[in-house]
Amino acid sequence: MNAPIASSATAVAHLRPERWQRANRHLLAKAIGEFSHELLLTPQRQPDGRYVIETTGPRYLFAAERSALDHWQVDPDSLVCLADGQEVAPDMLAFIVAAHEQLGLSQSVLPDYLDEISSTLFGCAWKLHQPYLSAEALALADYQALESGMTEGHPAFVANNGRIGFSLSDYRRYAPECGQPFALVWLAVNKQVAELSLVENLSASQLYAEELGGETLARFAALLRDRGLSPDDFWYLPAHPWQWQQRLAVCFAAEIAAQRLVYLGESEDRYAAQQSIRTMFNVSQPEKRYVKTALSILNMGFMRGLSPYYMAGTPAINQWVAALVRADETLRDCGFDVLCEVAAIGYRQPYYEAALQGNGPHKKQLAALWRESPMSRLRPGERLMTMAALLHVDGDGHALLPALIRASGLTAGQWLQHYLRAYLRPLLHCFYCYDLVFMPHGENLILILDGHVPVRVLMKDIGEEVGVLNPAQPLPGFLERICAPCPDELRTLSILTDVFDGFLRFLGPILQRAGLAEAEFWRSVAQCVTDYQQDHPERADKYVRFDLFAPDFIRSCLNRLQLANNRQMVNLADPVQGLQFHGRLNNPIAAYRPGAAS
Template sequence: MRITIEPLEIEAHLATVHSWVTHPRSAYWMMLDATLEDVAAEYERIAGHPHHDAWLGRVDGAPAFLVETYDPARSELAGITHVPDLAPGDLGMHVLVAPTSGEPVSGYTTRVFRAVMRHCFADPGVRRVVVEPDVRNEPIRRKNTEAGFVELREISIGEKTAMLSVCTREMYAAAHLRPENLRVAHRHLVAKAIAEFSHERMLAPVATDTGWELPGPSSTYTFAARRFLLDHWVVDADSIVRRIGGEEQEVDAQAFVAEFAPDLGIPDTLLPTYLEELAATIASACWKLEHQTLTAADLVDADHQSVEGAMSEGHPAFVANNGRIGFDIDDHARWAPETSNDLSLLWVAVSRDQSHLALGRGEDEDRLYAAELGEATLARFAAKLRGLGLDPAGFRYLPVHPWQWRHKLAVTFAADVAARRIVLVGSGEDVHRPQQSIRTYFNTSRPERHYVKTALSIQNMGFMRGLSPAYMAATPLINDWVADLVESDAELKERGFGVLRELASIGWTGDIFHALPNPSPYRKMIAALWRESPVPRLAEGERCATMAALLHRDAGGASYAAELVRASGLPARAWVRSYLDAYLRPLVHCLLAYDLAFMPHGENLVMVLRDHVPVRMFMKDIGEEVAVMGDLPLPEEVSRIRGSFPDDVKALAVHTDIFDGVLRYVAAILDDEGVLPETEFWAEARACIVDHAADHPELAEAVDRYDFLRPRFRHSCLNRLQLRNTLQMVDITDQAESLIFAGTLANPVANPVA
């Protein structure tokens, strides 16, 4: 359900608004006897009022509700002497949802009300929303309290006895933290914990006559579940029953982890940290349950950023996957990807002799800044520096997240700011939107401009999300090398496979932390890079979406992947084969032809869709997550991407990263929704690999060496990494040595299936 709010043009919508306000269900709007002329006069009066506005709300493009906002200090409320607590930053609000004659849609009014509250608080100057519903209007009073309003007192406004109620920004930000959402979040996370921890063989549920049972030190859990290939579990969250001493208890994700911590291998010293990250994941889940409104069907025709912001799960394997430790409740409401809020990046000038700028082939510093900022903004930044007596020629410009400036740069690097080695020069003109990877931002003002990725010093999913200036110095060169290889390969060109180059990186190195002998997270707090946007590379009739969306289920359980298949009109097996030819086949080819491995999880690929079918892919996040696992000649400046891996680990770039990390979820989702049996899905995956080998006899030796069709492969586990060290899962300079294995998995493509 797509909800938009726009200024009301009463001339265009007079008949509609008149029918709404005069409907018997709108009695509390107090216009039941109004004529068309009365309604026109009232909203023309509002249009001419400097402190009162009327808005038209649409649902999926159709007029659906009416909103009025006003300044309470300049309304009849201000004349009521026993209302002493109106304050600067207050915004009055009325809302009327269009009466309907059909069956009510569950959650419809709630979604509209949330959209209205977001609209009110979109103005940063608004600190409180004030409402005064008729005391008899119990339904709207309940909606108010659910949204965070506090009822203050009854007041008399003309002929109406009203309930004066207020909702502060802080109250609204915490309104999602309520029992109804918590129960759903707890059950979802316990279901996921049972599924993923069982998949990684840390827990061992026992089959019973009625389902499954998981006995713990103090609790016993019973539940229903389906098991798929690759030992993939889908646990029915609603079926979970927790008992202690035979008595049923509330399902609680933190209690679950604390109880099973010895089985999960969480060190005692790090258990509180993991529980904190789990609590933040619960808070994020509650927010999504409260606010996200788009269904899987809505997303089928949605634009790239609408799909990106609708994701509700985070990483599919990790249980604590939305930690963002460091964000407070307002930060989450303002900056989290699921809020779909735009942000204006701040820019700092950093001294040229204590920073570095690395540029890819064909890039130039002046052209980069001119293309990303524009001449007017550059002139404004230069004027700021000159006003401080500084020469702009001695500085470079570096984008930073507003949170990072307030919490880190202006405090942790106060000495550098005061000495004017780092100078805040202002905001850019463009607005950006956070992606699911949270520290990467898409330019919504000018989508053809580059993504921007900045350091963001929050703890999330086992890492502090910083960026290392030293490590990124080679990033543009690595991207150039990978892009050249991909673009020169006939197979990859035929598949339309491409990379989104990280074509420039910048970092500050003039602080005291860079002068210390040992590395630390403090060296990763002031850096950024620019990555190509996919938008200029889309053809007519194409659109893009994060591949992570294929694993997305909406609040009702419907999946985006299944909706795409249905919307395409193709047989499900043909749709899957197109997807695999766009995704699996190019990555298999890169391994066989070049020993080149990417990190191909869902958020690292952008799907190009045509008629709802994935037809090609763009790979991103190249600089940090690409490896050459053989002796392919490399230029010295990119040699760091060469890794030494045992032969049985090399093939895990397909078996673990693609089969276990992505495709087991897609296969189970399509099977679960009755779209395609998983055996047929894996049959297409096998055929994709076999057909590639047949098309490339010159790669026969590599085909035998990698042996993607082997009966079993080593079971590399992700949660075990995070649970072992919740602060740093892996050593990025030696990732192979960080792997943890739990036996082997049966290969779903090992044997032909009809």
Template sequence: MSATYRTTTRLGEVTVEPVVPARDAGLVQAWLAHPSASYWQMGGLTVEEVREYLAAVQDHPHQDAWLGRLDGEPVFLTETYDPAHVLLTPVHDAQPGDLGMHLLVAPPDTPRHGLTDAVMTAVMRFCLTEGDGGRGAARVVVEPDVGNRRIAAKNAAAGFRVLREVDLGRGAHAKRAALSVATRADFTASPLGAGVDPAPHLAPGLMEHAHRHLVAKTLAELTHERLFAPVPDGPDGAHRLDLDGVTYRFTATRHALEHWVVDPASVRRTASAGARGGVGRQVELPVDALELVAELGPLLQVPDDLLAVYLEELSSTLASAAAKRERELDGTTASVRGLLDAMRTASDAGSVAASFQQVEAAMSEGHPSFVANNGRIGFSLSDYRAYAPERGQRLRLHWLAARREHTHLALAADGTEATHYGTELSDAERTAFADRLAARGHDPADYLYLPVHPWQWDHRVAVTFAADVARGDLVPVGPGADEYQPQQSIRTMFNRTRPERHYVKTALAIQNMGFLRGLSPAYMRATPAINDWVADLVAGDDTLRRAGFGVLREVASVGYTGDVYHRTPRPNPHRKMLAALWRESPLPRLAPGERLVTMASLLHRDAGGAAFATALVRASGLPPEQWLTAYLDAYLYPLVHCLLSHELAFMPHGENLILVLRDGVVVRALMKDIGEEVAVLGHRTLPQTVERIRAVVDDDEKALAIFTDVFDGVLRHLSGILAADGVLAEDRFWALVAGTIDRHAAEHPDLRTRIDLRAERFAHSCLNRLQLRNTLQMVDLTNQSESLIYAGEMDNPVRRVSIRG
């Protein structure tokens, strides 16, 4: 028997000690004889019979009896038992950690308000507490008579959930019982428990930080896009923005490409106090990103019917930012130093993959330019915790067998259906899936296998495609064996069980950053052929090969089109909900000593303000200019070459590149997301299967593939970080960028092109303006050029007239 258990309740200290039958029999007999104890069915027992009963309980190997006292006065009897051996064996499948419990509260001479609540609270703590005299149960099991409404209410208040009604006992002791259980979490969350904050990341301090970060970013990026123009308001970078009745003051540094770095801590929001407060008196207001958007309403011109959608994406971005900071502060998410340590100490393929994914999950900023960048409309809080990339959780994909006549499987030139599924599914999985099809009366040969995200199964397949499932065109065959980790693009999964295997990208019908994140089966048909063509071009180019530049091919795609949504008169988002593709993993391409990071990491700062790029430069031991040159050789040089030599443009933002590092130095880059985001901008000959990627534009717009996507989308942010950290002045940064472009020209003297990357100015293409114009679909993916919004021109930071030295 355990030592005395002690706990404090609202009514005083409660102790729980083993029953002593000879001492306690008279007391317990009086309690049992009271009418309030009628459901115990022991009111007719004598004191001696009660002593014998208590002794039998104490002697039993799987039962115990306990006396409870409140401030020293006996007030209850509780019994605990192992339901795997006592009473419930015919009706309950006991789990490890289950503990049965009975409770008898003494009838007080004078009713005392809150006594039964205090007793039940103490008993549940006693049952669930590990150590200090507690029983250490994982789950408490009770079986009260269904007619006992008072105890039913008390059990409910303690978090018990009724599983079902069962018949227990025999003869006079038979009863119909409400078999009920309560876990530790159930009790903690109950009215009698300590309570659980269901969303601790929404604490005021964390949310204030998120608001300040997002307000600073909004001021910076929308100023960059010339939606408004703050004015100087004093020395040392002080600025002011006057809106209708509200004023924002902040400090900021200004850089090339009209890049603003606003100090979040400096932002102040004030408004006139009005008539009551006296003319001219300013009142400090909370810094609030949502209110800022409302105050900017006339300038932003978001369509009225879409404003709420944008605000919801912004709210989700705030919530995720608060959650990310919470995890960084409590050490769940690694700091920059922790990320570098994990990379440095990785010693085998498994730890290299783990450090790569640790970096992937640590990113705190969804996109460096977009304000509302973590929308994820459709995710619940539990979905966020399970599937958001920054949570770093693992998931198993759900697999559907899709009827072959309604489904396509497109493969790279070097792939076959047998080798593809043989690689991505184990023998056991393929056998199990085929057996499950056969058990339902289907011929496995009539089906192709299609992976779906677990969210997509719950929210779309089993609901939106219920008819397809019911008629057997889509047959759920179970979760796969491998565990995957979501990447920053949220619908792409990295195989953690077998890291050398392919990524899987699935449709995920949530609204995020201006798009519903589906996958089009129609687009997927050409994806492997497009990837083969791009990969062959890259591999066959001596310049790209010397630079180590490569692409991670999307080698297979599958899409289902048998649903009714594909037969509607007009295209609709429902046509993009059942497709997937497989992309090569970078792990097999690594040499000993090499490490992987997402390029987005170069723009990452942790909760302590440390920048990953700065840490890499310092860890490398190289002079900053040499480190940056290596990065530009791996990233910018190949992109310039692809554009100037092949009229080939990628979407080279941080999430779309994997950097290969050695000793903290970038040695080469691997491009991904080819099928949906690559473009040939001219009239060169293309295979018919690849023709979809052609987008003929003039030379000035071709140059934007570097100016907008590289200079404005990536390098201006990196330059701002390195300058702010005192690593490299921005004039030297852009001089090195210019030098990379000039070196390419010098090394390719025979290249004839009218694309001038050293031009004085270029068109200022604005990303947030796209999202503000249409929060549901920023651009027409079939004609992206026509969708762009410009705000005049910007000075080119590498224009010839501005470079010195």
């Protein structure tokens, strides 16, 4: 059974002045740092060493440390907000209102963005209110304790925990930081309007037997027969309980009445929401597959549905990527692998299909996929950790990563070398050898640790986020979807932006707390690139053509995407076309080009 949900009064007990102030200072410091990084704000240095930002309302004074890749670390405790010459409490919502023109927020986007900021503050205050594991304890915790223990969300996005659509009780039930296991809803969907896709070595009967078991399957079949329906005419589809209650039971009412969609009941197993919120881990039987479902809430730039069109090709794409990865000697040597989405199912609601052009949110309300569990990949003595944990800082300001390094017995530099070999080297190989790119941010990778040291990584979210840049030959069938036309000058951004700016920019300052100087951090990154290229001299022409040691590279801005359109930041069918570029960033490994004077 789920834990009892608190009353409405108790559910807002965390919204107290002192916590709200801490949440506001935290988020405002992050906003100033990331908006300055994206050149939306231009802080001016004062004679006393502090910086100032002017808005149409208050002035903001603060202290900040600046590091490679134009990274701003704003001290939340240093923030001073001056309105008409008087100091007032920092207020994140007031800041967005006062700075909305500088941030490029239109009147159509501004209200939803304010909602997302309010929701992000709400969650931040809740996390400050709850007992939490210290960084030291979390560094040694199990996989699901780590998932629910993460507090920040995406490191670059400011409005990163919007979850617009969740009620007070929904937040307590389904937010990953609340750690409440819950049951999924099972639906029978008529094969005339639903399509189940599978990898070649998996049958529908095997999938359902492994996920549901014989007793549950017999019960589902009996329920259908009691309605005068044939079980042979239906597939079984898991849905998020919020999606069933808030969307499907009403918006698909005609389908339910026509018995093309039949409610079967709740799952026996209990699931825990992961950091990606619509992906669930089976806590009752961890060896079973993850389940990812459509969830029509607005969160971080997208309505989080799942496209039935994408689901049709997802297993084939995963099978192709997995075969390529697992056949490659270099990738095997790094221990790099993917978690395959082995089955996917999508329901095409006939009224929306007939009425709506394009593949918008209304067509993405009922779909799901099954992804391999990482538990089967563990060897004796190993454990799992989301890579997002490497950026985690607890409520007392202590970072998890230094604690993990201390537990390993290695120096910070030694630990970093192991990490880069497991994480960066395989990404370099995929890029240079196969023109294959992933979305390698923290939540999308699972680290396998042995002795608190990364020895292998598992990449996930393959179907929606993998791409092949300008393939030499057309890819057949569903694989055509992952062909990603990309100008040569932007191709290295899959490393320079997605890895360097998107993750290592935040990791470097945390490693400094463990005693590793910034120059040594980037020297190690450069050495990883150099070692890979020297080990594979056969692609020397590509290393010149796609130069990771270039002096600078174009600045790709994530918050600008969300500020421009917080309902669909990019078109997933052509993500390059919608990117926001502003200015350039100095490349922190340029000084370490092989052969250059150090």
